[in-house]
Every structure is written in C-alpha cells, then in structure tokens.
Amino acid sequence: xxxxxxxxxxxxxxxxxxxxxxxxxxxGVREFIQHTPSYASCNYHVYPDTITAVLTPAxxxxxxxxxxxxxxxxxxYINSRSGYDxxxxxxxxxxxxxxxxxxxxxxxxxxxxxxxxxxxxxxxLSGNGxxxxxxxxxxxxxNFPEVLCPGAKVTAVSTIVPRCIESMGAFTMEMLQxxxxxQITMEASKRNQWYLNYQDRKLRKNxxxxxxxxxxxxxxxxxxxxxxLMELIFKNPDIVKEIVDEEYFNYYLMKMGLFQLNxxxxxxxxxxxxxxxxxxxxxxxxxxxxxxxxxxxCKLNGGRQPYSQRYLLKKLITDADSCIxxxxxxxxxxxxxxxxxxxxxxxxxxxxxxxETDNLEELEEKGWWCSSVFPMGSNLQAIFYRxxxxxxxxxxxFLLNEVExxxxxxxxxxxxxxxxxxxxxxxxxxxxxxxx
Amino acid sequence: MNxxxxxxxxxAKHIIFTTILTLxxxxxxxxxxxxxxxxxxxxxxxxxxxxxxxxxHHKITPTxxxxxxxxxxxxxxxxxxxxxxxxxxxxxYDVFAKAxxxxxxxxxxxxxxxxxxLLCREVNNRGGxxxxxxxxxxxxxxxxxxxxxxxxxxKDTYYSVHSVVENHCIMTMQEGLLQLSSMQQPIIxxxxxxxxxxxxxxxxxxxxxxxxxxxxxxxxxxxxxxxxTNNGRLMRSLFNDMNYVATYIDExxxxxxxxxxxxxxxxxxxxxxVSLWDIFTPEEIHQHWRKQNAWHYIKxxxxxxxxxxxxxxxxxxxxxxxxxxxxxxxxxxPLMHLRYTNENVVMSLACLMELDGMGIHTANLxxxxxxxxxxxxxxxxxxxxxxxxxxSGPNDPDVLVKVLFNGHEAKLxxxxxxxxxxxxxxxxxxxxxxxxxxxxxxxxxxVNSR
Numbered sequence: 001x002x003x004x005x006x007x008x009x010x011x012x013x014x015x016x017x018x019x020x021x022x023x024x025x026x027x028g029v030r031e032f033i034q035h036t037p038s039y040a041s042c043n044y045h046v047y048p049d050t051i052t053a054v055l056t057p058a059x060x061x062x063x064x065x066x067x068x069x070x071x072x073x074x075x076x077y078i079n080s081r082s083g084y085d086x087x088x089x090x091x092x093x094x095x096x097x098x099x100x101x102x103x104x105x106x107x108x109x110x111x112x113x114x115x116x117x118x119x120x121x122x123x124x125l126s127g128n129g130x131x132x133x134x135x136x137x138x139x140x141x142x143n144f145p146e147v148l149c150p151g152a153k154v155t156a157v158s159t160i161v162p163r164c165i166e167s168m169g170a171f172t173m174e175m176l177q178x179x180x181x182x183q184i185t186m187e188a189s190k191r192n193q194w195y196l197n198y199q200d201r202k203l204r205k206n207x208x209x210x211x212x213x214x215x216x217x218x219x220x221x222x223x224x225x226x227x228x229l230m231e232l233i234f235k236n237p238d239i240v241k242e243i244v245d246e247e248y249f250n251y252y253l254m255k256m257g258l259f260q261l262n263x264x265x266x267x268x269x270x271x272x273x274x275x276x277x278x279x280x281x282x283x284x285x286x287x288x289x290x291x292x293x294x295x296x297x298c299k300l301n302g303g304r305q306p307y308s309q310r311y312l313l314k315k316l317i318t319d320a321d322s323c324i325x326x327x328x329x330x331x332x333x334x335x336x337x338x339x340x341x342x343x344x345x346x347x348x349x350x351x352x353x354x355x356e357t358d359n360l361e362e363l364e365e366k367g368w369w370c371s372s373v374f375p376m377g378s379n380l381q382a383i384f385y386r387x388x389x390x391x392x393x394x395x396x397x398f399l400l401n402e403v404e405x406x407x408x409x410x411x412x413x414x415x416x417x418x419x420x421x422x423x424x425x426x427x428x429x430x431x432x433x434x435x436x
Numbered sequence: 437m438n439x440x441x442x443x444x445x446x447x448a449k450h451i452i453f454t455t456i457l458t459l460x461x462x463x464x465x466x467x468x469x470x471x472x473x474x475x476x477x478x479x480x481x482x483x484x485x486x487x488x489x490x491x492x493h494h495k496i497t498p499t500x501x502x503x504x505x506x507x508x509x510x511x512x513x514x515x516x517x518x519x520x521x522x523x524x525x526x527x528x529y530d531v532f533a534k535a536x537x538x539x540x541x542x543x544x545x546x547x548x549x550x551x552x553x554l555l556c557r558e559v560n561n562r563g564g565x566x567x568x569x570x571x572x573x574x575x576x577x578x579x580x581x582x583x584x585x586x587x588x589x590x591k592d593t594y595y596s597v598h599s600v601v602e603n604h605c606i607m608t609m610q611e612g613l614l615q616l617s618s619m620q621q622p623i624i625x626x627x628x629x630x631x632x633x634x635x636x637x638x639x640x641x642x643x644x645x646x647x648x649x650x651x652x653x654x655x656x657x658x659x660x661x662x663x664x665t666n667n668g669r670l671m672r673s674l675f676n677d678m679n680y681v682a683t684y685i686d687e688x689x690x691x692x693x694x695x696x697x698x699x700x701x702x703x704x705x706x707x708x709x710v711s712l713w714d715i716f717t718p719e720e721i722h723q724h725w726r727k728q729n730a731w732h733y734i735k736x737x738x739x740x741x742x743x744x745x746x747x748x749x750x751x752x753x754x755x756x757x758x759x760x761x762x763x764x765x766x767x768x769x770p771l772m773h774l775r776y777t778n779e780n781v782v783m784s785l786a787c788l789m790e791l792d793g794m795g796i797h798t799a800n801l802x803x804x805x806x807x808x809x810x811x812x813x814x815x816x817x818x819x820x821x822x823x824x825x826x827x828s829g830p831n832d833p834d835v836l837v838k839v840l841f842n843g844h845e846a847k848l849x850x851x852x853x854x855x856x857x858x859x860x861x862x863x864x865x866x867x868x869x870x871x872x873x874x875x876x877x878x879x880x881x882x883v884n885s886r
Contacts, residue, residue, distance in 0.1 A: 120631045124601075127626070160565075162601055162629050169610030169627070176617040184614060186571065188607055191561035 029364060030281045037272060039371045040280035041258035042287040043338045046075055047132040047377030053403040055143060059395055059416050062385040063146045066323050067331040068316055071136070071379035072338045073167040074129025075262035077121045084115055087253040090244045091233075099240050104233035110270045114256060117263075125163040126263045130170040132377035137171035139402060140331075141178040144383060150181035153330035158188045159197040159337065167377075168335040183330075195315040196336045200308040204294075211358075212293045212300035219289050219360040223282040226250035229274060254283055262376055284371065289360045291370040295343040299358035306347035306354070307433045309340060313347055313426055320384065320419070327389055338374035345373050345380060348426065349408040350400055373400065380405075384419065394419040470805045473812075474721060478713045481725040482699025483811035484732060484779050487516045487569070488818035490576040494843050496584060497856050500826055500836055505588045507764040507825040508772050509757050510581070513779035515611065516570030516703035516817045517604040519696070522563035528693045529556050531685060535675060544715065545674035548694075551710050555697060558704050566607040567703045573818045574611035580843065582619055585824055589620055592769040597627035599776035600638050605629075609776040636756035637777045641749045653734060653741040660730055660801045664723040667691040670715065695724040703817070730801040732811045736783045738797040747787035747795070748874050754788055755871055757823060758864050761837070766830050783815035789867070790849040791821065791841045816842065825860065835860035 032039050038046045058064060078084060091108045094100055100108060141148040148154070154175065158168040165188045172184050208216075224247040230237040234244065257271030258280075275283075297303040323329035346353045355368045363369075381399040395416040398405045404415040409425045411417045473480055480486050499505065519525065532549040535541050541549060566574070582589045595616065599609040606629040617623055667687045675681050698712035713721065738744050764771060786794050794814055796807045804810070822840040836857040839846040845856035850866045852858045 124630050125628075127628075130627075160603055162603065162606055165603065165606050165610065166627070166629055169606075169613060173610075173613050173617040173625075176614060177621050177623065180618045180621060182618075185568075186607070186610060186614070187565075188603060189562050189565050193561075 029284060029369060030277065033280050033284060034277050037280060038258055038261040038375075040284040041255060041261075042284065042291060042371050043342075043374050043376075044255065044259055044262060045371045045375035046128070046261050047136075047375045048401070049132055049135055049377075051139065051402045055399075056397070056404060056415050058385055059413055061387050062391070062395060063387075064144050064383050064385050065147060066320070066329040066384040067140070067144060067147050067333075068320055068323070068382040068384070069140075069332065069379060070312070070316075070334045070336065070341055070344065071133075071167070071171070072341050072374060072377060073125060073161070073163040073335060074132040074170070075126045075376040076129055076163050077118050077124050077126060077263065078259050079123045081115075081119075081122060083252060084111075084118065084256055087111070087249050087256060088115060090240075090249055093243045094234055094240050097240075097243075099235050101233060101235055104235075107233060107271065107274065111253075111256065114260065114271075123161075123163060125166045125170075128262055129163070129376060130166065133167045133170040134174035136377060136379060136402065137174040138178055140381070141175050141182075145179075147331060147383075148175065148179055148182060150179060152179075152182055152328060154182050154184040154333065155330070156184060156186045156333040156335070157192050157196060158186070158335035159193060160188050160190055161197075161337070164188070164335045164337070168333070171333065171335070195311045196334055197340060198308065198311050199339065203304060203308050207294050207298075207301050207305055209301045212298065215300055215358070215360055216289060216293060220286045223286050224250065226275075226279060229253070229279075232274065250279075251283065251286075254279065285364065288363055288368070288370050291342070292360065292363055292368060295339070296346050296368065297354050297356045299356055303356055304433070306343045309344040309347050310430055310433055312340060312344055314430060316382070317423055317426055320382070320423075324384070324386075324394060324419075338378065341378055341380060342370065342374045345400065347429065349429075350380070350398060350405050352406070352408075354408065375401070385416065396422055469808070470725075470810055471718075471722060473810075474725065475718065478721060479699065479702040480810075480812040481695075481713075481721050482702065483725060483728045484783065484815050484817070485519075485696070485699050485703075486812040486816035487573060487702050488513075488577070488816040488842055490573070490580055491843055492580075494584075495845065497838075497845060499587070500854060500857050502828050503826040503832070503836060504828075505585050505824050505826050506767065506770050507761070508585065508588055508822055509760055509825075510772065510774045510820055510822040511753065511782055511785060512577075512608065512612075512774065512776050513782045513815055513817055513819040514570070514602070514604040514776065515566055515574040515577075515608040517564060517566045518559045518562050518703065519700060520564030520604075522559070524693050524696055524700075525552070525556050525559050525563075528552055528690065528697060531690055534684075535680070538680070540675050540677050540680045542674060542676050545676070548674060548712065548715060551712060552697065554706055554710055555701065555704065558706060564604060566604045566611070568705060569703055569707065570604075570608070570817070571611045574608045575615035577818055577820070578612040578615040579619070581822065581840075582616070584840070588770050588772060588824075589616075590770060591620070591622060591624075593620075593624065594769060594771045595623065595625035595627075595774065596771065597625060597774040597776075598633045598637060599627075599629040600634065600778065601629050601631055602778065605776045605778065609774070612774065612776075633775075636752055637775055638781050639750060639752035641751075644745060644749045647742050648735050648746050650742055653739070656741055656799075656801070657730065657734060661727050664726050665691075666720070666723065669717070670694075670720065673715065692724070695721075726805075729804060729809070729811050732783065733801070733804055733809060736780055737787045737809065738795055739801075740797050740799045741801075744797045745874065747784045750781050750784040751788060751871055751874065753781060753785050754867055758867055758871075761823070761825060761835075761860060761864060764825065765827070765835060768830060779815045779817065779819065782819055782821060783811070785821055786814045786841065788870075789821070789839070791839060791846040793847070795849065813842070821846075826857065837863055 088111055091111060095108055154172065156168050156172050158164040168186055172186060175182055226246065229250055230246055234240045253271060254275055257275065260269065292298050293301060295305050297306055319332055352367060353373060355366055378401050383397050383399065385395040395413065396419045397415045398407060407417055407422060409417050409421050529552050532541065532552060536546065536549055597609060597613060599605045609627060609629065613625065613627060665688060670691055671681050671687055672678065681687065694712060694715065698716065701707055701711055733739050734742060736746055738747055760773060793807065794809060796809055819842050824838050824840065826836040836854065837860050838856045839848060848858055848863060850858050850862050
C-alpha cells in the first residue's frame with residue numbers, strides 16, 4: 001500500500017511539474033504559487049495553456065478510435081456581484097468614515113475599476129476563456145487524427161449555461177479549423193442536465209458534519225487573518241473592526257485580485273501585489289481543505305461526496321459501451337462545470353484524488369492539490385484504443401488536463417488500462433455507494 | 437407648445453406621406469396573395485414561428501461595376517426553436533388527456549391527442565431550445581450568405597460575432613460559426629454572448645413599449661379578434677359533448693394553442709410526418725393567422741392605434757447600423773458584423789427601415805393584407821436583415837449599399853438610380869433624419885410636460 005501511495009505521489013509530482021513548470025524539479029505548492037500565482041485561487045486557477053507533456057505512443061498494433069470527454073468552461077468573469085461586493089462594501093464604508101490610508105484609497109480605486117469592468121458580465125466567458133477552449137480543441141484533433149479524421153462524428157453537448165455553450169462553440173469551431181470535414185452536432189439542453197450538471201443537494205447538504213467543521217476550524221484558525229493588510233489599508237484597524245471582518249476581507253480581496261488573471265484585457269495585478277506568497281499559499285491551504293471536505297472522499301463526513309457524480313460516471317460507461325460497438329464512433333464531448341468534473345475525478349480515483357483521510361494536514365503532502373484538477377478550462381479525456389472492431393481487448397488512457405493520468409486499477413501497460421478492468425472497477429465503485 | 441404642434445404636424449405629414457407612398461408602391465401583396473401563400477406553404481401561418489426556408493434561386497443582381505463589398509452588418513433571428521412557453525404543449529395535452537379519460541373525444545380528437553403526445557415527448561425538457569432542424573437551418577443560411585457575397589468571405593475578413601444572452605440565440609450563433617469555420621481556414625473571428633451589446637442588439641424603450649397596448653388599442657384588437665373567431669366547428673370535430681366543452685373548456689384558448697402547436701411541428705423531428713393543420717379549414721387558418729399578424733403589427737409595427745411609433749422601440753439598432761456603416765468606410769480589410777438577436781428586434785427594425793413597404797401606418801387592422809404586411813415575410817425564425825456595403829476602394833466617396841431582407845434584395849424608402857443598390861449617403865441621411873425627428877419629438881414632449 002505504502003509503495004503504491006509513494007508511486008502515485010511520484011506520478012503526481014511529475015504531472016504537476018509537467019503541467020506548470022516543465023523545467024522545475026519536484027516542488028511544493030508554495031513554489032508553485034511563486035511561479036504561477038493563480039494556482040492559489042483553486043477553481044479560479046487559469047488553465048496551464050502551454051501543455052508540453054509528451055504522450056506515450058499508441059500501444060503496439062492498436063490505434064485510438066473513440067474519445068470520451070468532460071470539460072469545464074474556460075476562464076470567465078466572476079459569477080455574481082456578491083463575491084466582489086463583500087470587500088468593496090467594507091471599503092466603501094471605511095472610505096466614508098475617512099478611515100482609508102493613501103494606499104487604501106488607491107486600492108479602492110482599483111477595486112472600483114474592476115467592478116465597473118465586470119458590471120453586467122457576471123459569469124460570462126472571457127476572451128481568455130474562449131482561447132483556452134480553442135487551444136484544447138485544436139490539440140485534441142492534432143493529437144488524435146485517427147479518431148478525428150474527415151467524416152468523423154463529433155457529438156458535443158453542453159449544460160444550458162451560456163459560458164458552457166460558448167465554450168463548446170469555441171472548442172468545436174477550432175476543431176473544424178484543423179479538420180473542416182468533421183461531422184459535428186451540438187446541443188445545449190435541459191434534457192441532459194441530469195448527468196451533465198447534477199448537483200445532488202441532498203448529499204451536499206450534509207458535507208460539513210460537526211467533525212468536519214471542527215477539523216476545518218482547527219486547520220484554518222492560524223491561516224485566515226492578515227493584520228499586515230489591515231494596517232496597510234486602514235488608518236485605524238481597531239476602529240474599522242466594527243465594519244471590516246479581517247478574515248472575510250482578506251479572503252475576498254485576494255480572490256478579487258486573483259480573478260483578474262482570467263480576463264485577458266484587464267490583467268490588473270495591483271490588488272494581487274498586496275499579498276505575499278505566504279498570504280497566497282495560506283489561502284490555497286484553506287480553500288484546498290474546503291474543497292476536500294466538499295467534494296473529496298473525506299473521512300470526516302463519510303467520504304460520500306464524490307458520489308454526487310454517480311450518474312455521470314454511469315453515463316460515461318454506458319456511452320462507451322455503445323460506442324465500442326460502432327465502427328467509427330468518433331468523439332463525445334461534454335461541457336460543464338468544475339463542481340462536476342472535480343468530484344468525478346475524485347470518484348474515479350484519477351491521479352490519487354480518491355485519497356481518504358480525516359487529517360486535513362495530510363492533503364498537501366500527499367499531493368491532493370485541487371488546483372491541478374479543475375482550473376478554468378480543465379478537462380478529462382478518455383482515449384480508447386483497439387486493433388479493429390473485433391478486438392476484444394480495448395485499452396483506454398485518461399488525460400487529465402491533457403496529461404496522461406493514473407487510475408487505481410492494475411495494468412500491465414501503463415498509461416494504458418484494459419477497458420474491461422476500468423469498467424468493472426467503476427461499476428464496483430458505484431455499487432459501493434449503495435452500502436454507504 | 438407651438439413648437440410641439442409644428443413637430444406633430446410634420447410627423448403626421450410624414451406618416452401620411454409614407455402611407456400614400458406605400459399605397460402607391462405596387463404592393464405585391466394583397467389579400468389574395470396571403471391566401472395563396474398560405475395555400476402554397478401552410479407553415480407560413482405560424483408567422484414569426486415560420487421556419488425561413490433556404491431558397492437557392494433568389495435573384496442576385498451583379499455587384500455594381502468597379503465596386504466590391506467590404507462590410508456587412510447582419511441582424512439575425514434565432515433559428516427554429518421549441519416554444520419557450522412549455523405550457524402551450526403541456527396545457528393542451530392535459531385538456532385532451534382529461535377529456536380522453538372521460539370519453540369526451542371524437543375519433544379525430546383521439547388522433548389529435550396522440551399527435552400532441554408525440555410532440556410533447558419530443559419537446560420534454562427542451563422548451564425554448566434550438567431544434568436539430570434549427571441547427572441545420574442556421575448553418576444552411578450562413579452557407580447561403582457566404583455563397584451570395586463570396587468577396588466578403590476571405591482569409592483577411594474579420595468576423596465580429598455577437599449574440600444576446602439567450603440560449604437559442606447563442607446556439608444559432610454557434611451553429612452559424614461552425615459553418616463559417618468549416619468553409620474558411622484560417623479564420624479571424626471573435627464571438628461573444630454578452631450583455632454588453634444589449635444597447636444595440638436588443639435595446640428597449642419601456643415608455644414606448646407601455647403605450648403599445650393602451651386600452652383603446654386593446655378594445656380595437658379585441659373587436660378584431662371577435663370578428664375573426666369561430667371555433668365551433670373545430671370543437672365539434674374534436675369533442676363529442678358540447679356541454680362538456682361549454683363547461684370545462686376555454687374554446688378560444690384551446691383553439692389558439694392548437695393553432696400555435698400546428699405551426700410548431702415544422703421545427704421538430706416530426707416535421708413531414710405529423711401535422712395538425714388538417715384539423716383546421718383554410719379559412720380558420722387564415723383567421724387565426726390574421727389575429728396573430730394584427731397583434732404583431734400592433735406590438736412591433738407602425739400601427740397608428742397606439743401612436744404609430746412602436747417600431748422606434750428598437751431605434752438604437754438602426755442608429756448603430758448607421759454609425760457602423762460610417763465607421764467602416766476607411767477600413768482596409770473586409771469586416772462582418774453578425775448579430776444574433778430576438779426575432780421581434782428584427783421585426784421592428786424591418787418596420788423602422790420600411791423595408792419593402794413594411795413601414796406602413798394604419799389604424800385599420802383589416803387592411804394589413806392589402807398592404808402586404810405579413811409577419812412571416814418580415815421576421816420568421818432564421819430571418820435576417822443584412823446591409824451589404826460596396827466601394828471601389830477605401831477612398832471611394834460613393835459607397836453603395838444593398839439590403840438583403842430574408843435573402844431577397846429589399847426596396848428601401850429612398851430614391852435610387854441603381855436599384856437594388858442605394859447610395860449610402862442618401863440612406864444614412866434618410867434614416868438619421870427619421871431618427872432625429874422622432875427623438876426631437878420625444879424631447880419636446882418631455883419639455884412640454886414639465
């Protein structure tokens with residue numbers, strides 16, 4: 001077991017490194033953030049668009065014939081005003097009481113600019129986001145020309161959220177630039193929401209058990225405040241305490257700064273510069289722990305949260321089952337959200353993200369780093385290989401954000417897995433939900 | 437006050453003039469022709485829910501000598517979509533389901549129940565979404581446009597594509613873009629679905645919209661509606677117990693819903709296999725269409741019952757069109773503005789631009805057919821107004837424009853010596869003056885009401 005964990009850890013490190021800093025040696029999250037600050041913002045992390053990972057050649061005698069994909073939309077504007085409003089209103093009130101330092105006044109100005117730029121565009125896909133999806137689509141066609149050849153069928157579906165529809169459009173449009181003869185259909189329909197965007201409210205409701213809350217509070221206690229920031233912005237931090245919650249203020253202001261990296265015409269880094277690497281790193285730790293409790297196989301709440309995506313996993317299996325029967329199944333593309341992709345990755349145990357623990361301090365050392373899974377534009381691609389239609393031994397390989405990934409399934413041909421084994425493993429896993 | 441009187445007089449004069457002008461224009465139209473057109477393709481009766489067909493044989497006038505197109509401003513309706521008001525499907529189905537359990541349906545009634553059931557099954561959880569036929573329609577229309585103005589589709593062309601944030605508009609845009617991408621590599625395109633363009637994509641003027649259905653207009657419309665309503669025969673053909681119908685069924689509502697559903701099959705995967713048109717007589721279809729057509733005229737056209745200005749609700753679109761036309765004159769490479777918006781924006785724009793005489797002003801709802809004012813001609817699903825600009829080079833002082841109105845070359849309310857082309861300076865001057873007159877009137881009203 002120990003060897004296995006170490007093995008996956010080693011793989012994880014390789015993956016993290018190949019994703020972000022190809023030349024760097026194995027490094028920790030803090031160093032990561034130093035190179036790529038947006039890594040600190042977890043689900044607001046920007047897709048690492050310079051993919052340099054080398055793909056293993058196809059297994060001897062086999063070739064790719066089917067691609068099954070689930071992808072998150074690209075970089076977007078923040079979903080609603082409320083996230084920005086929290087620090088903004090605190091600043092507004094402090095300003096009206098003449099409690100802002102000259103640096104504070106300047107920051108307030110930057111915040112106003114950001115608010116103005118974003119007004120009316122809440123949740124919209126940004127130009128940056130569209131570019132990410134175009135690049136992923138282009139690479140998919142370039143990497144797997146055997147599947148995506150002239151005449152090949154591509155079925156794309158998206159949730160009914162506009163940024164997902166646009167992501168689907170950007171992706172497929174670029175695919176046609178590489179191979180104009182692809183036969184693409186698109187659909188954005190409520191009728192697919194049950195698996196594309198299933199939010200299991202009943203399950204989600206219970207994620208923060210008293211045990212989880214206790215562990216989370218203990219873990220975050222030393223990581224949330226930022227007295228240096230308070231002193232920099234407010235004349236009398238003690239007085240503004242009535243209106244400014246230090247922890248909230250620190251958290252949301254940092255998010256506001258980090259979010260700007262998703263919007264290509266307004267990469268305003270003034271706010272981000274207020275924060276030290278350690279501030280960002282602590283923020284990441286706090287968020288990573290919360291994402292683990294919310295979506296990971298966290299022992300503190302029974303470890304059932306990843307099962308929110310049981311319908312999607314089942315659908316991926318049945319879709320693959322029927323596509324394997326076809327001569328030329330082409331590709332199935334699905335566009336949705338990180339709150340779907342992430343639990344799916346945890347459920348499938350990709351790259352060790354099925355980690356089960358009750359100790360939040362363990363997450364970081366064991367490589368459970370959420371930002372590596374679900375940046376804007378993140379995606380999971382299953383590439384299926386076979387000799388011909390009569391080949392009984394279909395192989396599959398998974399790409400998480402376009403880098404080869406591992407599954408907790410024995411194999412004699414990594415990074416390829418025998419589809420039969422993967423399928424059975426997934427079905428067993430789904431079966432276990434009933435007993436949970 | 438005097439000033440107001442003067443401007444009102446000028447406007448009244450203008451309206452009368454336009455009306456006379458339209459009356460004199462050979463309105464191809466006439467009641468006969470609507471009846472004929474409905475007979476040719478009964479799906480036209482769906483009005484704004486008619487699926488614009490992709491016609492290959494539109495007359496194409498050659499490009500004016502020495503000039504070539506360099507800019508197109510294109511306003512598109514969404515492609516075929518399922519009704520967003522899902523109650524039309526569901527409520528109608530429920531009425532039949534209830535009557536069926538009580539044994540109140542005739543043989544035809546049972547058959548209609550079955551047909552509505554098929555439709556409901558397809559539409560389930562898809563209300564308001566572009567249909568697979570709509571997706572193909574959007575691609576087909578894009579292809580048609582590319583083939584009609586090939587000089588504009590070059591590798592140097594910049595495609596600026598924008599949709600309002602409405603899923604069926606976004607999907608129509610994305611389908612169109614797929615077509616474009618499959619025919620043009622490399623492509624320089626930028627698309628977005630954003631609320632940022634709302635002021636020129638789908639502007640609205642609340643004050644004006646509130647006047648559309650004032651009590652006097654509604655009274656006139658209700659009367660028109662009553663005179664064009666006769667549902668007895670239909671009800672007798674569907675139900676076997678008229679007491680049941682009288683007690684439990686809102687006949688007018690049900691007939692209207694059935695008519696709307698009849699117009700809806702054309703967009704679905706059932707098209708060509710299942711239809712509801714057969715349950716209506718041609719006269720009934722004509723009557724239902726007339727009511728809808730009159731309603732659209734009141735809401736989006738130049739109907740004088742409510743003041744004659746409803747088309748101005750979207751005047752910012754026309755203003756932007758003029759502004760953009762001017763901005764592009766010195767551009768080096770060709771540019772396309774593809775705007776995907778709601779069908780009622782396109783309808784108001786067509787009326788405001790008086791395309792093919794659609795700007796008529798009248799209080800007589802019975803006369804619309806005579807004038808050729810028919811909703812399916814103006815803004816069907818997939819409909820579009822494209823203004824194409826031509827020049828000899830960046831410094832050409834005489835830019836010409838032509839408007840493709842649902843694919844055909846439209847007549848503008850401006851004099852020209854080179855139809856279907858018009859001199860941009862005349863077009864711009866005409867429309868801007870029209871807009872300024874209206875804005876000035878609004879300003880005067882405001883000043884006087886102080």
